[in-house]
Amino acid sequence: MKDINIEDFQIKSQIEIKNLATKVDLGADKKELKKALRDVSKDLAEIQNTMYAHGKYSVLFCIQGMDTAGKDSLIREVFKEFNVRGIIAHSFKKPTELELKHDFLWRHYIALPARGKFGIFNRTHYENVLVTRVHPEYLMYENMPDVKSVDDVDEAFWNKRFEEINNFEKHIAENGTIIFKFFLNLSKEEQKNRLLRRLDRPDKQWKFSSSDLKERKLWDKYQDCYEDVLNRSSKPHAPWFNIPADDKATARYIVAKILLDNLKNYTDIVEPELPQKEKDNIGLYREQLENE
Template identity: 45%
Template sequence: MNIPNPDALKYDGTRPLILQNTKTKLQKLYSDKKQYKQLLTDYIQEIDELQSIMYAHDRYGLLLIFQAMDAAGKDGTIKHVLTGVNPMGIKVHPFKRPTENELEHDYLWRASQLLPQRGMIAVFNRSYYEEVLVVKVHPEILIQQQRLPVELTTDLEKVWEQRYQDIVNYERYLYHNGIRTVKFFLNVSRQEQATRLISRIENQAKNWKFEEGDVKEREHWDQYQQAYEDCINATATEIAPWYVIPADNKKNMRLMVGDIVVKEMKKLDMSYPKVDKDRGKELHQFIEVIQSQDNIQEIG
């Protein structure tokens, strides 16, 4: 198995990201479909076991954030990597266009309602990072939809710098409360995105995924690439790193994400609670109680 060292994909503020120099495709990380399925199954089982320990330990929460251009494979990656994890221990939240109620609050408000509790994994399919991505490409949203005071939007560069810092502070706050944040940018090429969008049109089973707006947003491809590069460089920290994942091969992408999630969870200092000797003896006394209950039931 030739899964890349996660450090090669990791951005934690110690080196700059230059997107045009990053790969969107690697050689296959699996020999055939059978091996791919086995590798993915192994990751799922390990994530499930680690989440069980996390739940019992009850000290940490884990926030996984997925960001990408349209058709990069966010939905499929979340589905394939995390299906099989106990549904009691994980919640997935897609971030669509903000509702009127959400627009009446600060931009981090809706995310704050969905953060993981201790022992749980929360997955954000898109996130508060849209506020420095889509909104940066379409700054008119600040006044027209978010209705910010005009005097706060006259210097757009200042707006983005303030938001970057707000997000860094927010993730530091989460860290100080036991919530670990791991962020993925699924890095798809423009050519591969075009192939996938066309497939959504040609395949009737995928028509429901197609949105005209996706085509219109492709006109802003270079702006989005710059927005992602700026955003990742400004918000990549040691305690809340970004992983830039080559996304042209979906199977590769899922294996890399699975590998990183496992490794990040293993960094947490957690274990099943240990029972001392006195409590162990106390517990064993209940075996006799349970057995006597069954004996009484059989006699009755």
């Protein structure tokens, strides 16, 4: 299997989304990719265990993509070796009545992982500059003082919202959260194939909704919004990675490898040592246990 250079996937300069890959060939079949993913996932789980004991950093794993891009299954497979105590996942759907009584970032702040844990945002705070940008009428539910109608949602509004998102990420990064953001880049043709498979398989039909087809008609508009997101919010402390998503097994492995290779750079994440007083008494503690 080919080695990958994770920097090939990181968004570091202005891009045009049409030029980003939706496929990549690593020269491996599904069985080889599955084994490689399992090995990487085990290594990630070990890092997470150390991170849990260390208690200084958290990891925020953000994943975005069009419908059928494979977000749920990727999360399941990448993190299947993890101890459940060290990971928590949130899937951000339509805001609740309570969430709408707060600013748009509130529900994301309160879902952030504690130090020592991995937090997964399946769909993220970027929904607020993706779905709401394609459907600005949804913003009326937020009941903001300066937005009386859709006519008030101008470019200045979106500039401010991007600034708030970037400030949010800068703040949490400066306070010990390691941020990864993954865009599962699916081709329109592959989405069509996956929607057809949902219709053909009784065990998958529950995932299908007629609204999927309505949103598909807005494909180009969503692509424009994603391009803007990648260009305006990929920062050194909170990078975006373009993940070719037409093949699920390949996408899963690439994501896991990016996580592992980056986290290995944090050489200060180590298990804490016992206090010297406890070390000095290890022999005594062993004797007490053996003589019970």
